[in-house]
Amino acid sequence: MIVIILLINIVYVSFFTIRMILTLKGHRYLAALISTIEVVIYVIGLGLVLDNLNEIQNLVAYAVGYGIGVIVGMKIEEKLALGYITVNVITKDYDLELPKRLREKGYGVTTWEAHGLEGDRMSLQILTPRKYELPLYTQIKEIDPGAFIISYEPKAIYGGFWVKNVKRGKLQKNE
Incomplete structure (x- = not known):
């Protein structure tokens, strides 16, 4: 019993x-x-x-x-791992290698120049299915071990090239 x-x-x-x-x-x-x-x-x-x-x-x-x-x-x-996460990354160096390498893996990456207490930075915003969350963190840390990473779940997602690429399975092909 x-x-x-x-x-x-x-x-x-x-x-x-x-x-x-x-x-x-x-x-x-x-x-x-x-x-x-x-x-x-x-x-x-x-x-x-x-x-x-x-x-x-x-x-x-x-x-x-x-x-x-x-x-x-x-x-x-x-x-x-249902849903998506948005990952914001801030790098110490304004290095275009990180977004380029992440895009080659199939991630949608938007970048802009940011200004921190200690100078210029590069800020990245990456949207990914949750099942790719941990591999994304690993890839970011391999390229830039000092990157500041914060993530959250978006409530709604509309438009953009990224949604089309995910539907085509581009991220799955790069696993």
Whole structure:
């Protein structure tokens, strides 16, 4: 019984996490489908615990399963890597090699001159699918180990050549 309750809650919370991410990313129909499955799992698991409230190990299994489910859900979300990120990079040297090499890899890069406390800099803005986030950081650090990198998720993306290139799979060919 303890193992069943533990596994049910791991699955339930993993579904909960994925459903929440899908909801935030605007995948409403898939989120609704997952929530239907999620609530069935939740009711079964909670029912098992409530039917046996006198056995503390069931409640402990439920709580531990919830905690493990959060971790499993986060790992699944990392693997799915839905959506895009915008990466802003500021280099110490105004070097055109970094944007050139990133463009050769298929990334869309916009650059401009920036002025920092210690002088002129080059600022880059790069939009990429989240699944390429870590390889992008690695490539930037290989070219410019001193680069300042900050990233965030854009709410909406419209137009530009980059969207067309991603749809054609240019980044995937350069993996």
